[in-house]
Amino acid sequence: MAAPARAGTSDARPGAAALPGTTARPAAPTDDDGAWTFEGPAHAAARPTPPALRPGPLVVAVALGTMVSVGLGVYGRVHEPALVAINVAGFSSGTAAKSWLGTAAFALALVQLGSARRMHRGGGRVAAGLHRWSGRAAVLLTVPVAVHCLYALGYQDTTVRVLVHSLAGCAVYGAFVAKMLVLGRPGGPRWAVPVLGALLFVVLTALWLTSSLWFFTTSGPTL
Incomplete structure (x- = not known):
């Protein structure tokens, strides 16, 4: 015959009903595997604290990007348009070269958009490499275009189309500088790089359209 349990003690498992004349021990919290501990779930014992947000680098990057855009606009405004620029080999005129190089840059911007979407879904190293190199190539293709616009034509506002084109041409390099300065900076808002990248794509699209x-x-698709 089993000995009666002593008062104030219990042989019951946590959460089980107490026997007459005994005191049940309170149930302890359990983790996902059912193992209990009075210190709380084991998987929640130590979680890394997320870094504090630092808006300073973003503010500086946006300020510097704005200065770049304004500086290009001021130069294009005060510079006397030369009306001629160095032609790129294989093209009949500077305008034709600018149009085709701008189209190639816009095509690479579409690649940027698709690779960024793929990276957001966990595309891995291939999507990341494609995103980086397509962006670098797009920026390089816009350099002759910018030289032609600033040196040969300058900042103009004769029509709505020309005004939008001039504003977008100045803004594209400001958005690029701001994005590059924010990229890889720890502690910044997570939305900063996607927003600046979207802004860069929008102004580049406006450039191509105008x-x-x-x-x-x-004039037709002529070289």
Whole structure:
């Protein structure tokens, strides 16, 4: 015959009903595997604290990008348009070269958009490498275009199309500088790089619509 349990003690497992004349020990919290501990779930014992947000680098990057855009606009405004620029080999005119190079840059911007979407879904190293190199190539293709616009034409506002093109041309390099300065900076808002990347894509699209597409619709796809 089993000995009666002593008062104030219990042989019951936590959460089980107490026997007459005994005191049940309170149930302890359990983790996902059912193992209990009075210190709480084992998987919640130590979690890394997320880094504190630091808006300073983002503010500085946006300020520097704005200065770049304004500086390009001021130069284009005060500079006397030369009306001629160095032609790229293989093209009949500087305008044709600018239109085709701008189209190639816009195509690479579409690659940027697709690779960024793939990276957001866990695309891995291939998508990341494609995103980086397509962006670098797109920026390099815009350099002759910017030189032609600033040196040969300058900042103009004769029509709505020309005004939008001038504003977008100045903004594209400001957005690029701001994005590059924010990229890889720890502690910044997670939305900063996607927003600046979207802004860069929007202004580059505006450039293509007001320049390359306009040229192709008025003069045809000529070299």
